Amino acid sequence: MRYSFYPGCSMEGAAVPYLKSFEAVADVLYMGLEEIPDWNCCGATVASGVIGDYPAQVLAARNLALAEPKRFDIVVPCSSCYMNLALTNKKFQDDKHFRAMVKEALRAGGLKYRGTLKVRQIVEVLINDVGIDKIRAAVRKPLAGLRVAGYVGCQTPRVFPWQFDDPEQPVFMDRIIEALGATPVKFPMKARCCGSSHSLTKPEITTGSGYNIISCALEDGAQVIVTPCPMCQMNLDAYQGMIKQHHQLKTEMPVLFLTQLMAIAFDLPPAAWALKYNIVSPFEALAPYGVKP
Amino acid sequence: MTEPLKYKTEFAEEIYALENGPYIKKCMQCGMCDVSCATRNEMDFSPRELFMLLRTGKREDFFKANTMWMCSTCLMCKVRCPRGIPLVDVMHDLKSHAIRLGYTDPPQASFYQAFWQEILGRGRVFEGGLMARYYLKRGWSEIRKGFEMRDLGMKMVMHSRIPIKPPKAIRGLKGMRAIIERAQELTQKEGR
Amino acid sequence: MSKKIGVYICSGCGIGDALDMNALAKVATKEYKVPVCKNDAFLCGRDGVEIIKKDIGDEGVNCVVVAGCSGRVNYDVFDFGPSVVVERVNLRERVAWTQEPGDEDTQAMAEDYLRMTLAKFKNLELPEPFIGEDLSKKILVVGGGLTGMTSALEAAKAGYEVLLVEKEDTLGGWLRKSYKIIPLKAPYTEPEDPGLAGRVKEIESNPRIKVYTGATIEKTSGAPGMFDVVIRQAGGTVSERVGAVVLATGAVPYDPARLEHLGYGSSPNVITQAQMEELSSRGQITRPSDGKAVQKVVFVQCAGSRDRDHLPYCSAACCVESIKQALYVKAKNPEASVYVFYKDIRSSGQYEHLYKKAQTEGVIFVKADITGVTDDGGNLTVEAQDLLMGSPTMADEVDLVVLANGMVPTTAIEDPALAEAARAEAEAAPAKEGQEAPPATEASMVIRSNILNLEYRQGPELPSLKYGFPDSHFICFPYETRRTGIYAAGSVRRPMDMAQAVEDAAGAALKAIQCVEMTARGMAVHPRSGDLSYPDFQMSRCTQCKRCTEECPFGAINEDAKANPLPNPTRCRRCGTCMGACPERIISFKNYSVPMIGNMLKAIEVPEEDEEKPRILIFACENDAIPALDMAGINRLKYSKWVRVIPVRCLGSLNLIWVNDAMSRGIDGVLLMGCKHGDDYQCHFMKGSELAGVRLSKVSETLDRLGLESERVTMTEVSIMDYDKIPKIIGDFAEKLDKLGPNPMKGF
Ligand code: SF4
Numbered sequence A: 001m002r003y004s005f006y007p008g009c010s011m012e013g014a015a016v017p018y019l020k021s022f023e024a025v026a027d028v029l030y031m032g033l034e035e036i037p038d039w040n041c042c043g044a045t046v047a048s049g050v051i052g053d054y055p056a057q058v059l060a061a062r063n064l065a066l067a068e069p070k071r072f073d074i075v076v077p078c079s080s081c082y083m084n085l086a087l088t089n090k091k092f093q094d095d096k097h098f099r100a101m102v103k104e105a106l107r108a109g110g111l112k113y114r115g116t117l118k119v120r121q122i123v124e125v126l127i128n129d130v131g132i133d134k135i136r137a138a139v140r141k142p143l144a145g146l147r148v149a150g151y152v153g154c155q156t157p158r159v160f161p162w163q164f165d166d167p168e169q170p171v172f173m174d175r176i177i178e179a180l181g182a183t184p185v186k187f188p189m190k191a192r193c194c195g196s197s198h199s200l201t202k203p204e205i206t207t208g209s210g211y212n213i214i215s216c217a218l219e220d221g222a223q224v225i226v227t228p229c230p231m232c233q234m235n236l237d238a239y240q241g242m243i244k245q246h247h248q249l250k251t252e253m254p255v256l257f258l259t260q261l262m263a264i265a266f267d268l269p270p271a272a273w274a275l276k277y278n279i280v281s282p283f284e285a286l287a288p289y290g291v292k293p
Numbered sequence B: 001m002t003e004p005l006k007y008k009t010e011f012a013e014e015i016y017a018l019e020n021g022p023y024i025k026k027c028m029q030c031g032m033c034d035v036s037c038a039t040r041n042e043m044d045f046s047p048r049e050l051f052m053l054l055r056t057g058k059r060e061d062f063f064k065a066n067t068m069w070m071c072s073t074c075l076m077c078k079v080r081c082p083r084g085i086p087l088v089d090v091m092h093d094l095k096s097h098a099i100r101l102g103y104t105d106p107p108q109a110s111f112y113q114a115f116w117q118e119i120l121g122r123g124r125v126f127e128g129g130l131m132a133r134y135y136l137k138r139g140w141s142e143i144r145k146g147f148e149m150r151d152l153g154m155k156m157v158m159h160s161r162i163p164i165k166p167p168k169a170i171r172g173l174k175g176m177r178a179i180i181e182r183a184q185e186l187t188q189k190e191g192r
Numbered sequence C: 001m002s003k004k005i006g007v008y009i010c011s012g013c014g015i016g017d018a019l020d021m022n023a024l025a026k027v028a029t030k031e032y033k034v035p036v037c038k039n040d041a042f043l044c045g046r047d048g049v050e051i052i053k054k055d056i057g058d059e060g061v062n063c064v065v066v067a068g069c070s071g072r073v074n075y076d077v078f079d080f081g082p083s084v085v086v087e088r089v090n091l092r093e094r095v096a097w098t099q100e101p102g103d104e105d106t107q108a109m110a111e112d113y114l115r116m117t118l119a120k121f122k123n124l125e126l127p128e129p130f131i132g133e134d135l136s137k138k139i140l141v142v143g144g145g146l147t148g149m150t151s152a153l154e155a156a157k158a159g160y161e162v163l164l165v166e167k168e169d170t171l172g173g174w175l176r177k178s179y180k181i182i183p184l185k186a187p188y189t190e191p192e193d194p195g196l197a198g199r200v201k202e203i204e205s206n207p208r209i210k211v212y213t214g215a216t217i218e219k220t221s222g223a224p225g226m227f228d229v230v231i232r233q234a235g236g237t238v239s240e241r242v243g244a245v246v247l248a249t250g251a252v253p254y255d256p257a258r259l260e261h262l263g264y265g266s267s268p269n270v271i272t273q274a275q276m277e278e279l280s281s282r283g284q285i286t287r288p289s290d291g292k293a294v295q296k297v298v299f300v301q302c303a304g305s306r307d308r309d310h311l312p313y314c315s316a317a318c319c320v321e322s323i324k325q326a327l328y329v330k331a332k333n334p335e336a337s338v339y340v341f342y343k344d345i346r347s348s349g350q351y352e353h354l355y356k357k358a359q360t361e362g363v364i365f366v367k368a369d370i371t372g373v374t375d376d377g378g379n380l381t382v383e384a385q386d387l388l389m390g391s392p393t394m395a396d397e398v399d400l401v402v403l404a405n406g407m408v409p410t411t412a413i414e415d416p417a418l419a420e421a422a423r424a425e426a427e428a429a430p431a432k433e434g435q436e437a438p439p440a441t442e443a444s445m446v447i448r449s450n451i452l453n454l455e456y457r458q459g460p461e462l463p464s465l466k467y468g469f470p471d472s473h474f475i476c477f478p479y480e481t482r483r484t485g486i487y488a489a490g491s492v493r494r495p496m497d498m499a500q501a502v503e504d505a506a507g508a509a510l511k512a513i514q515c516v517e518m519t520a521r522g523m524a525v526h527p528r529s530g531d532l533s534y535p536d537f538q539m540s541r542c543t544q545c546k547r548c549t550e551e552c553p554f555g556a557i558n559e560d561a562k563a564n565p566l567p568n569p570t571r572c573r574r575c576g577t578c579m580g581a582c583p584e585r586i587i588s589f590k591n592y593s594v595p596m597i598g599n600m601l602k603a604i605e606v607p608e609e610d611e612e613k614p615r616i617l618i619f620a621c622e623n624d625a626i627p628a629l630d631m632a633g634i635n636r637l638k639y640s641k642w643v644r645v646i647p648v649r650c651l652g653s654l655n656l657i658w659v660n661d662a663m664s665r666g667i668d669g670v671l672l673m674g675c676k677h678g679d680d681y682q683c684h685f686m687k688g689s690e691l692a693g694v695r696l697s698k699v700s701e702t703l704d705r706l707g708l709e710s711e712r713v714t715m716t717e718v719s720i721m722d723y724d725k726i727p728k729i730i731g732d733f734a735e736k737l738d739k740l741g742p743n744p745m746k747g748f
């Protein structure tokens, strides 16, 4: 199993723990990752709002062109990056006119894309390529008794609704949580919006959504939240202090990347857990599993 | 009593001509997007209302509405719209059209522009750079607000979540810019 | 028929665990002296069925009693041909699955059910089918529009002779008056040519279809399989015998003269949809006032429809029709502004595509309540309250306003001359000395629309369900009217668009075919399809009270001049309402009769008062209540051990003597479970449960005479989905009886 890997800008910044834990976990699961050389920003949820959909998608397509020579599927951990790359790729494959337009623009940078790749979401790859059995087999320290709220976030399940899960109440990530020996809680808000980039321009939105999401997880008895999305992790983790200031949040709720929890269950060295980056301390909740600072 | 609304098409045609504009025509005002929207409460007009407003030709009201800026790209409406309208993509068009026409008052417009400059400048986005650009654009009042968030920033730094040094620009930056330029030219040629 | 009864008791499915099989067998062999009685652990299995078959062959058993599962399952397994009577005792759903296993009262219940079934045989015969004389399988289609033509073609294609009668001089109906019609095929985005010529040609070249144009039906007499119709054409008349009728006379537009509030009549530029078709077929669409080519057109939806003061219902087709016409305007002049002011756009079925098409062509849809349409020298102004923007709205300098004026079924339109004649006749009837005016009967409520002119005791046209539509049940029984063998299709049945009318046409044709085929075999049609029994009148004891002729929900019974009932078995649906109505109890079926049910209830053992074991008798309708009781059993819901259930064909067949008998035998209470009645009835025989209610209101007399409380006899509505409420319904009734104390008649 080898993949072209698109880390995206956040993995170089706020989502470092995601990168570290993912690389370690991928290693255990025999996923060969080859970072796309000289990749550029996917445009996030923003570029198309400035220059329009098509030019923004050309920007995303540059990454596809750079990855194509390797011919591996591209695995994308960040949800926005996944959305942009996957939608661009799909449109490129389905829409002749768009294809011609993209090709022409890429030519201006001396690049070429033929549309041969697949763009894959990380959780979906874990389930469909790696497989639940293999994940279960890699668990050395089952997280028995740990109640986990699987926060998939909004974009991941909705980019291609029903393709691999329900766009509003996805369950695919819960299967991984289960494989780690933990108990996924019901958590109906698992695919609601976290407030996304409003965190800077209108933090009330982010703290409001964050409050609702964390309260929902608490109500369902969760001890930690895990997510595969850098934006969600940041809005729930880094903003939790502000959430507490503005709303009546009962207790703190640690928010981990899915791969961090996997690294713990696989009993990898603490460096792979990368927990020092987490702002809300997860150590109390994870103490029974031998997780210490 | 308020002036009766009159429906007309001239202004709507301008919007319908945008990349995803034709989809808007199919909106049947069912309201599914309203009830699905994560940020509906923050909006002056729900997406549904905005599409009806468009048909009344009230240009200023339309562009001054914060609807498109409040969209957080959660895709719920796009998934649910019974008419298959990709609302999120429509919102992209409306944002970029508004910026083009100079309707850039909302803070989100500054944020978007800052983000875009960051991409153009480096090929990748560096959070520190993004914030600096944003506050620069917004000026004092926003910086004061930013102060309220300094705790948060401090925590981020303490937990090594914000790199001190910006990343280097990508090697193919020139090529990337050329690609974008070409794409923008092509867009213009298509008349949208 | 000399009867030899064989009783077969199954102990499978938990029955054996709940009941004492030997004791049960003794009821058959000792009490009822049944010659053959066997137990089996798996009666519906191959070996089980073989046992029965063997006894039929070797022992000459011709009355088979299967005591096991409900008669609603395995009916095919336990079918031993037309010469063997099969009766089922439901020990599974009704006893083993709802009662305490091994309890003595559970055993008593099972034994009673076996007794009740065995008691039936005294008055039970194999039904012999009624086969009419000179039966016809021809199908008469009344109305030569899209529905009628389609129905005729469908029936002919299936191999049946068809008569197609149209009152206009040419076939076509609305197709003839339409510039284009809504698309009938994918992608449903372009209005299409009416295709009239092609359809007419297909009909004319089909040797099985005989067309009468410029023709009306002067008289329809007889019954399914033998309707005699007199067709008037060009001054003369022709008589034809047909087996069934498809009524496809369609609808007419709602009278626009009543739409003054929408500007009709005040300006020639306010027109109807029909006028718009005409305008459009003339090339450029122009204003009627001055011939100017139109630039701005407003369509006003629900003009009259969904309006309490006009048509309370949705006319269903006008939304799509207006969208189609909006597309005419856009096709002829893409620059024109076109608005549709609507309440809700109801473009059902595939017409969402047409709606989308109009939107993409630039038609503007505004959800609004019209407040005024005014004319300023040809230019119109439409004012309205915009419901989406919550603000007043208007369109000015409008050239044309098209009112979507809805539809009224032809059956709802009275023929003034006929109606007048009927009134005169009613007045002329000598009011009998000392008698009140007779209550409004079915006949006086039928709208004299001069379409079929039926020779039926209950009036000359089809009774309507609502708003003059002759359907009998919108949801469950499409096409069925309350006259057996006459099926309504298209917009006369309910408001509908052309695509639905095409489908309807085929559906009704199929119904008509079923009817002629069933009639030829002497079988009932829906809902007791296949039933061979029919009511038999012992005329020597008839007192001419007219109850049966008035109450039959299907108008099956005519009357001669002396008020003697004249039954028409092929019109009959076998509900037994007449049997319930007859005070002399002279109406009975070979396998369903007043004495038969009487014997059943007499077979119930009623314990003495000091035993404190009350008995509750339930008469349950076979259509919904019995399935609900079965479902309660399937879901293992427990209910009172005191009940004994007797299934009835319809509560309409309930004869009050049964209540009387039950009470005088000491049964503590009687519960009637039937379908919902009233405006949105669920009764499969339309009027049955309602009539049962009326009869019950008179039962208090009987109870008073016996010195009993009237609450002891109660009627309740049970639909098939109410199975989960069964324990509570029964429980509440049992509790009520408990309060009243035991029936003092016990032991008399
Ligand atoms: S969900 Fe779609 S059709 Fe419905 S109002 Fe919103 S945009 Fe219009």
Ligand code: SF4
Pocket (backbone or CB within 6 Å): C301, C302, C303, C305, C306, C313, C314, C315, C316, C317, C318, C319, C320, C343, C344, C345, C346, C404, C406
């Ligand atoms: S079809 Fe449309 S216009 Fe006609 S009555 Fe129904 S809702 Fe009104």
Ligand code: SF4
Pocket (backbone or CB within 6 Å): C535, C551, C552, C553, C554, C555, C556, C557, C571, C572, C573, C574, C575, C576, C577, C578, C579
């Ligand atoms: S009342 Fe029922 S059973 Fe009697 S004649 Fe009418 S349809 Fe037949």
